[in-house]
Amino acid sequence: MSAPASPRILVCMPAWHEERSIAAIVLALRDKLPYDILVVNDGSLDDTSGTARRAGAIVLDLPCNLGIGGAVQTAFLYAREEGYDIVVRIDADGQHEIADIPAVLAPILEGRADAVIGSRFLGETEYRGTFMRRFGIRYFCTLVRTFTGYRVTDPTSGFFAINRKLIEFYSQHYPSDYPEVDAYILMHHLKARATEVPARMYARAEGKSSITSLGAVYYMVKVTLSFIINCLRRFG
Amino acid sequence: MNRVTIIAALAAMALVGYILEMVRRRKLREEYSILWLSGGLVMLVLVLRRDWLEIASQAVGIFYPPSFLFLVAIFFILLILIHFSITVSRLYQMNKRIAQEIALLKNRAASNHAPTPE
Numbered sequence: 001m002s003a004p005a006s007p008r009i010l011v012c013m014p015a016w017h018e019e020r021s022i023a024a025i026v027l028a029l030r031d032k033l034p035y036d037i038l039v040v041n042d043g044s045l046d047d048t049s050g051t052a053r054r055a056g057a058i059v060l061d062l063p064c065n066l067g068i069g070g071a072v073q074t075a076f077l078y079a080r081e082e083g084y085d086i087v088v089r090i091d092a093d094g095q096h097e098i099a100d101i102p103a104v105l106a107p108i109l110e111g112r113a114d115a116v117i118g119s120r121f122l123g124e125t126e127y128r129g130t131f132m133r134r135f136g137i138r139y140f141c142t143l144v145r146t147f148t149g150y151r152v153t154d155p156t157s158g159f160f161a162i163n164r165k166l167i168e169f170y171s172q173h174y175p176s177d178y179p180e181v182d183a184y185i186l187m188h189h190l191k192a193r194a195t196e197v198p199a200r201m202y203a204r205a206e207g208k209s210s211i212t213s214l215g216a217v218y219y220m221v222k223v224t225l226s227f228i229i230n231c232l233r234r235f236g
Numbered sequence: 237m238n239r240v241t242i243i244a245a246l247a248a249m250a251l252v253g254y255i256l257e258m259v260r261r262r263k264l265r266e267e268y269s270i271l272w273l274s275g276g277l278v279m280l281v282l283v284l285r286r287d288w289l290e291i292a293s294q295a296v297g298i299f300y301p302p303s304f305l306f307l308v309a310i311f312f313i314l315l316i317l318i319h320f321s322i323t324v325s326r327l328y329q330m331n332k333r334i335a336q337e338i339a340l341l342k343n344r345a346a347s348n349h350a351p352t353p354e
Contacts (some may be wrong), residue, residue: 040339058343059343060340060342060343061339061342062335062338062339063335063338063339064335064338065252066332066335070335070336073336074336074340077336077340078340080341081340093271176332178238178327195336198328
């Protein structure tokens with residue numbers, strides 16, 4: 001094999017009450033990609049954990065429900081301890097296209113990026129959101145661009161890959177709820193090279209979105225506050 | 237001393253006494269008693285020394301001295317509530333870390349005992 005050993009890659013999924021969709025995704029991942037699969041069971045009361053384990057995933061069981069950010073951060077902690085070089089994060093509900101993972105990994109593998117975000121708005125898209133959702137996304141794009149300079153099209157995307165540098169940092173500093181937009185603050189702080197690639201996104205196979213309409217308002221207020229406060233903050 | 241002064245002084249002393257007793261019985265950590273005790277003591281002094289209360293309220297431009305007492309009380313209550321918010325945030329952070337650590341440890345424990353995979 002050539003000089004550097006091939007990087008160790010972990011595909012992780014935070015899962016909360018996803019027993020009906022998780023097995024199919026884990027099996028499809030095992031079938032198509034040679035990477036380790038980690039499911040972080042965020043305190044589900046159903047058989048998410050057992051189903052994922054039987055399908056062949058590594059499963060971390062959180063003793064209580066931490067929310068999406070806390071669950072994803074657990075995956076980063078695991079990746080850091082186990083020495084993975086790249087973590088890919090996808091949803092456990094079947095919204096993301098597994099076949100897009102190599103495209104999301106490519107810029108990191110080629111050393112062109114520290115973080116790659118799969119965007120449902122780049123390239124051809126069949127995605128249609130509600131007016132409110134599209135407005136929110138446009139608002140976040142402006143916020144991210146103003147405060148960090150990253151030109152993004154899909155700031156709330158939960159489909160991304162990060163390299164070792166970001167794994168280390170996120171395992172200490174990842175936001176607890178609605179972490180995706182906030183993450184640009186962290187990347188900006190690290191002067192990380194972030195890039196987007198087109199990624200398909202489907203309507204949910206099972207379960208329902210974690211974002212409700214009241215949640216959306218909270219999401220926007222919270223993220224705005226995070227961006228403003230970040231201007232006054234130094235990370236320890 | 238008029239009746240309201242006596243009642244107010246007794247109430248402030250009861251507060252201070254109760255807080256001290258809770259600390260003595262280890263039901264309240266010293267750290268959390270300090271704001272309660274200082275609030276209670278400041279109130280006690282201002283209740284008993286009417287002349288000081290008048291000087292203080294004049295200094296900040298309050299014409300009716302007893303309302304200065306409310307201001308002081310609200311100020312301490314606010315400080316205590318902020319202190320609680322900070323404490324809750326810190327506990328949340330610690331709790332999250334502990335939950336994550338448990339998940340990692342459970343996985344490690346299971347893989348130590350698991351039969352070798354096929």
